[in-house]
Amino acid sequence: MIQLSITDGVAEVVLNAPEKVNALDEDALTELSQAYDDAAAAASRGEVRALLLRGEGRGFCAGRDISGVVPADDDVLGYLGEQVTPLLRTMSSFPAPTFAAVQGACLGVGLGLAIATDVVYVAENAKIGSPFANLGATLDSGGHWLFTERLGAHRTLDLIYTAELISGADAVASGLFSRAMPADTLLADTRGIVATVATGATEAFLASKELVAQIRDQRVGLWESLSAENQAQADLCATDDYAEGFAAFQQKRKPLFHGPGGSAAE
Known part of the structure; x- marks a missing residue:
């Protein structure tokens, strides 16, 4: 079924x-x-x-x-x-x-x-x-x-x-x-x-998914969550989608995100 x-x-x-x-x-x-x-x-x-x-x-x-x-x-x-x-x-x-x-x-x-x-x-x-x-x-x-x-x-x-x-x-x-x-x-x-x-910045979405799960399941407080956010942002900084997002913003065009290990969904 x-x-x-x-x-x-x-x-x-x-x-x-x-x-x-x-x-x-x-x-x-x-x-x-x-x-x-x-x-x-x-x-x-x-x-x-x-x-x-x-x-x-x-x-x-x-x-x-x-x-x-x-x-x-x-x-x-x-x-x-x-x-x-x-x-x-x-x-x-x-x-x-x-x-x-x-x-x-x-x-x-x-x-x-x-x-x-x-x-x-x-x-x-x-x-x-x-x-x-x-x-x-x-x-x-x-x-x-x-x-x-x-x-x-x-x-x-x-x-x-x-x-x-x-x-x-x-x-x-x-x-x-x-x-x-x-x-x-x-x-x-x-x-x-x-x-x-599905055409978005998948790795950034997954970072937010994990941060929300920590707050929901572990009752993480403001400052601990803020620290985890900072680390997540630093980790994302090394991804292709992060580079693409900033480049697209600076070039005033729509970003073309590929996600982790894949090609951009059309």
């Missing part, structure tokens, strides 16, 4: 099981992990400088495929701890900027996929939240962290206790994700942005 294509420096990963709103079973998680590994290998060769994750059909991802799960035999830790969490770490550390286009349902593991992506654009009518109150289960895949970090404890527990889903527009207004767009233009608009980013 997972498809990977690479065109003009952009890897597009598609969850393609619209008949079940792209719900993910164990085999699908393995396929998805392999797609990211393949795209990362292409990035190491300079063939990928941005990645787009999307879901086919009316929903992004409804979460785990529980249609055949028998609760008494369910290996929850095997699914979440040994498959989902390593996948989310792989996605988060992808060696290029990553984007997700989220429409319809974005729940459970689907929400985790969004959390592990650098930039998330959502359809205004997307549905995001924790429906697990109706299953006797709890929110997973990083949902507690995202909601508590952005919404606070009270609103987080309100959403969990009531199983209320919020729209993409409300999610963006609450600071959960980056931008809300009309559903009928979401994919085209996102593809346009990703294509532009």
Whole structure:
């Protein structure tokens, strides 16, 4: 159900099981992990400088495929701890900027996929939240962290206790994700942005990705982050893209960035 294509420096990963709103079973998680590994290998060769994750059909991802799960035999830790969490770490550390286009349902593991992506654009009518109150289960895949970090404890527990889903527009207004767009233009608009980013200064973007991760995961303070910024800038100074960017500015022309070890995406 997972498809990977690479065109003009952009890897597009598609969850393609619209008949079940792209719900993910164990085999699908393995396929998805392999797609990211393949795209990362292409990035190491300079063939990928941005990645787009999307879901086919009316929903992004409804979460785990529980249609055949028998609760008494369910290996929850095997699914979440040994498959989902390593996948989310792989996605988060992808060696290029990553984007997700989220429409319809974005729940459970689907929400985790969004959390592990650098930039998330959502359809205004997307549905995001924790429906697990109706299953006797709890929110997973990083949902507690995202909601508590952005919404606070009270609103987080309100959403969990009531199983209320919020729209993409409300999610963006609450600071959960980056931008809300009309559903009928979401994919085209996102593809346009990703294509532009794929022609940018990839090494500088990766430096910022690491700096943001330090602040998020290590709670790095202002002065420690400033010092890390200084070092990142000094490291970038030795790159071809840094030289090209300054030359283009001084010559009043558009820069032509090639990224790490690759050729410029056209």
